[in-house]
Structure formats: C-alpha cells, structure tokens
Amino acid sequence: MEQHETMIRFSSCRGVSFEINPTKTSPFALPTHLQDAAEGTRFRTPWNWSRRISIRVLPRSQSKASSHFCNLGDQEDDDEEKEEMGAPIDDVEKTKVLSFHREQEKPLQQQPSQKRVYVAKAKQQRESRLWVILLDQGLLTVYKRLFALFLSLNVTTLVLATTGHFPYAREKPALFSIINVLALTICRSEALLRVVFWLAVKVVGREWVPLWIKTSATSLLQSLGGVHSSCGIASIAWLVYALILTLKQRDNTSDGIIAVASAILFLLFLSSMAAFPLIRHLHHNVFEQTHRFSGWAALALLWIFIILTFSYDPNTKSYNFSISRLKKQVEIWLTLAITILIVLPWLGRVAVTAVAAPSGHASLIKFNGGVEAGILGRISRSPLSDWHAFGIISDGERGHMMLAGAVGDFTKDLVSDPPTHLWVRKVQFAGLPYLVNMYRRVVLVATGSGICVFLSFLLQTCAADVCLVWVAKGIEMNFGKEIKEMVSGFPKEKVIVHDTALLGRPNVAEMSVDAASRWRAEVVIVTSNPQGSRDVVNACKGAGIPAFGPIWDS
Incomplete structure (x- = not known):
C-alpha cells in the first residue's frame, strides 16, 4: 500500500504560514479522523463517486475565538471573510487540500457529519453578519x-x-x-461629553465607591x-x-x-x-x-x-x-x-508627520502637544469629507500620535500618500478607554492597531494600575520599531505581547480571563473587531469578571 507523506501547513493571522507536528495536546492539533486521513488511513465516503476526494483542513475552526483576532484594524479583511463564510476552495489560498486514492479508502462515518457541521457554521456566519448589529451583546443591553x-x-x-x-x-x-x-x-457633543466623562471619573472613581456603581456608570456612559x-x-x-x-x-x-x-x-x-x-x-x-x-x-x-x-x-x-x-x-x-x-469642536488644520511601518500595513501620525491618557481624536484630509476617529498615544507632555492600520481607503491613503497637514477637531473626545481611570486595577486587551488607545496608560501616570495584553502579527514589521519599544522593558506579568507571526494564533478570550485572574483586575476593557470584542467580554463575564468592549453605535 502506497503511503503519502503529508505536511500540514497552518496559516496564522493575515496569511503567515508555519508547519507544526500536531499532537493530541496541542491547541493546533487536527481532529482524530483528519489525523488518520493525513497518515493515509483508508476510508470511504457516501458521496465518493470520483477517483479522488478533497478535504479542507481549516485551522481557524480549531479555536472559535482566534478566528476573529489579529487584524491590523478592527475589521476582517476580504480573505478572512471568504474563508469564514465558506468560500469555494479555489478562492481560499490559505487552506491545505489532502487528496486520497479511492483504493485506499475505508468506511468513515464522521465525514458526512463534519461537512454538515461546517455548512451549519457557514450559515451561522452569514446570519450573524445580518443580525449581530441589531442583537449586539444581547436583547436587553x-x-x-x-x-x-x-x-x-x-x-x-x-x-x-x-x-x-x-x-x-x-x-x-x-x-x-x-x-x-x-x-x-x-x-454626540465631543466637548460636553468630555466634561461628563471627566466628572464621572472624579466622582465615581473614588476608592470607596462600590464596584457595581462604577460598572453601572461605565455601561451608561458607553450606551x-x-x-x-x-x-x-x-x-x-x-x-x-x-x-x-x-x-x-x-x-x-x-x-x-x-x-x-x-x-x-x-x-x-x-x-x-x-x-x-x-x-x-x-x-x-x-x-x-x-x-x-x-x-x-x-x-x-x-x-x-x-x-x-x-x-x-x-x-x-x-x-x-x-x-x-x-x-x-x-x-x-x-x-x-x-x-x-x-x-464648538471645530476646526483646525495642523502640521503632522506620518511615518509608515516597514510593511506598509500601518502609519504612525505625529502631532504636537501632550494629551491625557484614554482620549481619542478625529482627523480628516478635508473638513467636508469623512472624519475618522483614532486612539491617541501620548506621554502627556511633548506630543501625541495616532496609529492608523491600513484597512480602508482613508487609512491606506495615509500610508501611500503621507500627509503633511491634516484637519483635526479642536476638542478631542473621551470614550470607553478614558473610563480606565475610574478603576484601581484593569486588564487592557487589544488586537492589531487597537493597541494605540491603551499605550498612553503605559507612558504616563494614571489612577489605574493596568496590565496590557496585545495580540498582533509582526509587531516591528507591521507597527514599527517605535511602537515595539513602547511595550518593551515592562515586567512580563504587566505587559503580555503575543506576536502571531512567531507564536501562532491564540485564544484571546482565554488569555484575557487568565490575565484578569492573575492581575486581580476589577474590570477588563477590550478593543478589537466586533466579534473579537464580544468573545472577550462574554468569556470574562462568564468567569465573573466585569468586562467592556466597543458596542455598535457606542
């Protein structure tokens, strides 16, 4: 009997490939019936009327949470959407096809159910894209x-x-x-809400205020x-x-x-x-x-x-x-x-310096003047065109920066055509990250360019003692040496950086729960794509840890 030596290749975030030797204990291990197939085990399927049959091995499906993370921005790219939505096999370059000869087959009952499971998951993904907006984080939010x-x-x-x-x-x-x-x-008034958030931190953020009041205030302001x-x-x-x-x-x-x-x-x-x-x-x-x-x-x-x-x-x-x-x-x-x-928040045109990351996947835009931790800002090339909000990185003294992942037309243009001037809102606004100052111990979870809004809490003194969990691909290549240095030099228990290009794709929800437990965090705050944020929030709440992430229209 002829044996076929097969190398299983997995894809990490954004198509970085790596080979592994699957074991039963590995989080990347294949299901038993697919391991047998890879070793050349004979099997027969009801629909095998041709000489060969192709089976798609989808490493993304091994961890539900991991399939939504590690983006440079807050949304999936086209390749990820095709793969997760069940695109034809010819359209997906990141999957490995295992072909087996008919004469090597033997009965295997799991295969039909495997196909049905995948079809059901694909249908669920299609439905979720329509309903997840209206049913975001539950019916009674x-x-x-x-x-x-x-x-x-x-x-x-x-x-x-x-x-x-x-x-x-x-x-x-x-x-x-x-x-x-x-x-x-x-x-929606950026100036007025800046005052409201400041008052909330000053009044509700006192040590003697019960945690449930703080989390209630956070939910209210976020909604x-x-x-x-x-x-x-x-x-x-x-x-x-x-x-x-x-x-x-x-x-x-x-x-x-x-x-x-x-x-x-x-x-x-x-x-x-x-x-x-x-x-x-x-x-x-x-x-x-x-x-x-x-x-x-x-x-x-x-x-x-x-x-x-x-x-x-x-x-x-x-x-x-x-x-x-x-x-x-x-x-x-x-x-x-x-x-x-x-x-009131309008309007000004300021000089900027834009530096693209080596890979061209992000741009670091530098401004003059320090900004308080947790603040966000809006920029535009023209005051009458689209305005885009970004988290602000600042030491609170000399200047501030915005990290723009190249995931859309505007952000890609910042990389390909670096601006020398940008229009900005004169009043930066406070959002969910600013409420970190309301707590004593917080775990901050970010994927991709979502890190930028949290870096200020490492660079300047703030009321909360924070632990940072960052999952991204190719830190220095995709985000630049300057960003990499900002997260370096801290104790491993305070700053956890997971580079998926080197370490593979993790289950970020489990990482977040583990970090919150070890850090004895009062609350977890996450910035990721919608599904990724929802996974972390649900996992933390399931473990009894209050958690917040961006919501639709927050």
Missing part, C-alpha cells in the same frame, strides 16, 4: 433599554398631546421636536448612543405631528413655513434612514455623508423655520422680523444651544 425608555417617554407624551390631555404639547409640538434634537446633539437614536426618531414623530396640525390650520400660517417644515422633515427622515444599522454597516460612507450633510442642512432650515414662524402675522399675512419678539421664544435659545454644541 443598556443601549437598548435607554433607547426604549426615551422612545416610550416621547410616545406617551405624544399620545397625551393628541388626546388633549397635554395642551401645552399640543400647542407647541415643534418645541418638543427641537428638545429631542438638542438631546441627541448632547449625546448614550441609545438616547441619540431614540431622540432622533422621536424628533421626526413630533415634527410630523406639528406639520399635521399646521395643515389643519392653514389660515394661520404661510406656504413658506409649510415648505420649510416639510424640507426639515425630509432631511431628518433621510438622516435617520442612513443611520439604520444595516445600511450604516454595509454602506458606511453613504451613512457618513448623508448623516452629516442632512444634519447641517436641517439645522440651517430650522433657523429659517423658527424665524419665519414667530415673525409671521396671520392677520396681515406678512412677516415682522423683530429681534425683541424673537428673543422671547424658547425655541430660539434651544436652537442656539444646538448650534453651539455642533460648532
């Missing part, structure tokens, strides 16, 4: 509860107004629409997007109600006011539809442009609507643009507050 709470309050108030039990709301429905616009603007989305929908409902009442009383208004109100309603509806999770996920650039320009246009028309509404005299059918009359209206002051909050 804080985000969804905030969304439901504020929408319920608005619906209840609107019902009371329509039934005549709330006369003030019936008389001023446009005011309630503006109140909702103000609320959603506050939830303010639920209020933003809810108030956006409510503002449309109130404006529809206002327009209906106006049309019923056409004698007390003008065609111009009705036209402007209709245009505002259309823009708000367009902006809301563009922000629908599935559209935002599949067509993110469309969402960015539509949401931004529709919002600006609606704000400009809102000023026109208010001025026309309170200047119109139904008796004379004319306008009286009196400042003394306008300044008495509360709608004017609310709209002014909305405008200030939107304009």
